[in-house]
Amino acid sequence: MPAPAEKTLADLTEGEVLAQIFPRLPHADTELLGPGDDAAVLSAADGRFVVTCDMMVQGPDFRLAWSTPHNLGWKAAATNLSDVAAMGARPTALVVAIAAPPSTPISVILGIADGLRDGCAALAPGCGVVGGDLSASDALTLSITAFGDLEGRPPVLRSGASVGDVVAHAGRLGDAGIGLGLLFRHGVDSDGVPSSVHADALKAQQRQFVDAQLAPEPPIHLGPVAALAGATAMLDVSDGLAIDAGRLARASRVGVNFDSAALGARPELALGGGEDHGLLATFPPDAALPAGFRRLGEVTDQAGVVLVDGRPHTQGGWDPYLGWDGAVG
Amino acid sequence: MPAPAEKTLADLTEGEVLAQIFPRLPHADTELLGPGDDAAVLSAADGRFVVTCDMMVQGPDFRLAWSTPHNLGWKAAATNLSDVAAMGARPTALVVAIAAPPSTPISVILGIADGLRDGCAALAPGCGVVGGDLSASDALTLSITAFGDLEGRPPVLRSGASVGDVVAHAGRLGDAGIGLGLLFRHGVDSDGVPSSVHADALKAQQRQFVDAQLAPEPPIHLGPVAALAGATAMLDVSDGLAIDAGRLARASRVGVNFDSAALGARPELALGGGEDHGLLATFPPDAALPAGFRRLGEVTDQAGVVLVDGRPHTQGGWDPYLGWDGAVG
Numbered sequence: 249m250p251a252p253a254e255k256t257l258a259d260l261t262e263g264e265v266l267a268q269i270f271p272r273l274p275h276a277d278t279e280l281l282g283p284g285d286d287a288a289v290l291s292a293a294d295g296r297f298v299v300t301c302d303m304m305v306q307g308p309d310f311r312l313a314w315s316t317p318h319n320l321g322w323k324a325a326a327t328n329l330s331d332v333a334a335m336g337a338r339p340t341a342l343v344v345a346i347a348a349p350p351s352t353p354i355s356v357i358l359g360i361a362d363g364l365r366d367g368c369a370a371l372a373p374g375c376g377v378v379g380g381d382l383s384a385s386d387a388l389t390l391s392i393t394a395f396g397d398l399e400g401r402p403p404v405l406r407s408g409a410s411v412g413d414v415v416a417h418a419g420r421l422g423d424a425g426i427g428l429g430l431l432f433r434h435g436v437d438s439d440g441v442p443s444s445v446h447a448d449a450l451k452a453q454q455r456q457f458v459d460a461q462l463a464p465e466p467p468i469h470l471g472p473v474a475a476l477a478g479a480t481a482m483l484d485v486s487d488g489l490a491i492d493a494g495r496l497a498r499a500s501r502v503g504v505n506f507d508s509a510a511l512g513a514r515p516e517l518a519l520g521g522g523e524d525h526g527l528l529a530t531f532p533p534d535a536a537l538p539a540g541f542r543r544l545g546e547v548t549d550q551a552g553v554v555l556v557d558g559r560p561h562t563q564g565g566w567d568p569y570l571g572w573d574g575a576v577g
Numbered sequence: 578m579p580a581p582a583e584k585t586l587a588d589l590t591e592g593e594v595l596a597q598i599f600p601r602l603p604h605a606d607t608e609l610l611g612p613g614d615d616a617a618v619l620s621a622a623d624g625r626f627v628v629t630c631d632m633m634v635q636g637p638d639f640r641l642a643w644s645t646p647h648n649l650g651w652k653a654a655a656t657n658l659s660d661v662a663a664m665g666a667r668p669t670a671l672v673v674a675i676a677a678p679p680s681t682p683i684s685v686i687l688g689i690a691d692g693l694r695d696g697c698a699a700l701a702p703g704c705g706v707v708g709g710d711l712s713a714s715d716a717l718t719l720s721i722t723a724f725g726d727l728e729g730r731p732p733v734l735r736s737g738a739s740v741g742d743v744v745a746h747a748g749r750l751g752d753a754g755i756g757l758g759l760l761f762r763h764g765v766d767s768d769g770v771p772s773s774v775h776a777d778a779l780k781a782q783q784r785q786f787v788d789a790q791l792a793p794e795p796p797i798h799l800g801p802v803a804a805l806a807g808a809t810a811m812l813d814v815s816d817g818l819a820i821d822a823g824r825l826a827r828a829s830r831v832g833v834n835f836d837s838a839a840l841g842a843r844p845e846l847a848l849g850g851g852e853d854h855g856l857l858a859t860f861p862p863d864a865a866l867p868a869g870f871r872r873l874g875e876v877t878d879q880a881g882v883v884l885v886d887g888r889p890h891t892q893g894g895w896d897p898y899l900g901w902d903g904a905v906g
Binding site for chain 2 (some may be wrong): 284295538
């Protein structure tokens with residue numbers, strides 16, 4: 249809770265809020281003109297740029313009882329950087345639009361800015377925030393657009409896998425999903441309402457899984473590494489390994505067969521858990537896998553089919569409308 | 578209101594919604610890789626690109642009783658294109674994140690897509706939508722990031738005006754503000770609640786002003802034209818001529834003196850009304866003003882001061898937190 253004297257967004261002009269935010273934001277190496285004019289200008293020496301966007305909304309995407317403002321900024325950076333990396337590109341910059349209730353303490357907005365700064369510094373050094381927008385809304389909402397540099401390489405698409413390719417993965421598998429499950433079970437009070445007290449107790453006991461959900465550390469730097477190593481297809485595992493493998497399989501008109509022995513002690517959790525934001529990639533059979541990637545299986549000729557040990561795998565997944573219980577915690 | 582049988586977002590998967598949206602979106606001439614992978618890839622032959630973002634939230638930024646979905650898409654495009662144009666750049670592409678309640682009829686989302694398409698086609702041909710995101714939220718929210726091509730020119734900043742420059746403007750002045758005032762006075766029922774019935778009656782009588790507010794047509798093509806004509810400073814008039822002239826004056830460390838005779842029959846409305854999204858620019862004293870620009874005054878040596886006929890001008894303006902009454906119409 250804010251200290252009684254802390255200012256909220258309603259107490260400050262937009263200019264006053266921005267004056268506090270700007271100094272905390274990370275600088276982008278590609279920034280030619282930063283915040284303060286009608287638009288920013290970024291260099292794109294490659295002659296092309298990669299762009300992706302993702303929105304996080306209080307309720308469906310996060311609960312303030314569980315995520316700190318720093319977590320929100322970090323995760324917003326991480327999930328967008330990961331989409332850039334999955335093209336084989338190096339992340340260069342973000343623009344950030346935030347909508348927040350007027351009653352929001354200024355410390356929440358500054359915490360988000362700090363999380364963006366620390367997430368960029370840890371996961372993609374040289375990537376910075378070059379612009380943004382601040383609006384009012386009943387629901388705290390972060391909308392990030394991220395940019396990347398292909399550094400002269402072709403983008404690594406989902407559609408390039410060939411039969412016989414090795415299927416490999418970098419990053420964690422299932423931990424973020426386990427963390428979310430723990431939060432829904434133990435991060436709530438006796439009425440089932442998300443509770444910061446209960447979540448803090450859980451974090452003390454299960455930090456690995458809760459952090460994987462609230463402040464993921466995807467292997468952003470391995471996106472360009474995979475591209476240089478000859479990755480034929482790649483994508484960011486946001487909705488779960490099985491679902492995202494199915495996307496790669498359909499786009500490439502091939503199949504994927506996972507070796508359950510490579511999926512850890514609990515293959516179902518590795519296959520089903522979303523939001524780890526690791527990189528799923530395919531490599532030619534004779535390619536040396538870059539350090540950080542593990543072989544999980546191979547590409548088959550059964551177009552669009554995901555197998556585990558040669559048997560069909562089916563399971564549900566995350567959908568922004570089907571998955572929302574309507575609660576804003 | 579939707580027909581009883583119309584599907585809502587809750588009835589469809591994200592993939593099904595996107596499959597209906599994608600064919601309606603305008604294609605960008607600079608698109609090398611469009612929606613469907615982790616990110617899009619755009620060409621930037623200039624070696625730089627311009628980027629800006631703006632978020633529109635139901636309640637503070639629009640009322641569904643007044644704006645059609647087509648209006649929302651159109652205005653979201655227009656306001657972002659205008660920020661790109663104000664740098665002297667040609668708009669090339671947009672990415673669009675939309676958050677909407679699960680109960681939203683699919684026709685609302687498709688109407689927004691059509692408005693984006695028609696706004697781009699009318700205001701910036703060749704500019705298209707290259708990616709996006711769809712989320713759930715209690716408040717309908719549009720977050721747009723727009724890109725532009727400087728075509729080899731330096732960006733036209735707010736900070737380049739010199740004493741003696743001509744102050745000129747392209748676009749409408751005050752009409753959008755008059756339209757908003759009319760909507761607040763006459764677009765509401767007897768309890769003061771925004772009403773589509775009352776707004777429709779108002780539109781039939783005062784279409785010019787209401788359209789200027791709900792579906793503005795800023796002179797996007799004149800951004801690059803002004804740059805080529807030697808504009809020394811430029812910005813998009815979003816918060817009102819006086820406020821935005823003050824921004825230009827402070828950034829350039831000069832003053833602006835408007836000639837009230839150039840401001841039309843109601844100078845106070847021209848100076849105070851926001852959201853017209855015209856272009857305010859300064860040109861060297863000897864430059865020929867490009868067609869579409871009108872002389873409004875001159876640049877003076879009183880740093881940061883906005884004058885009208887040589888007398889100080891002061892007035893309040895729009896702030897996203899101060900200006901919101903909290904109602905979601």
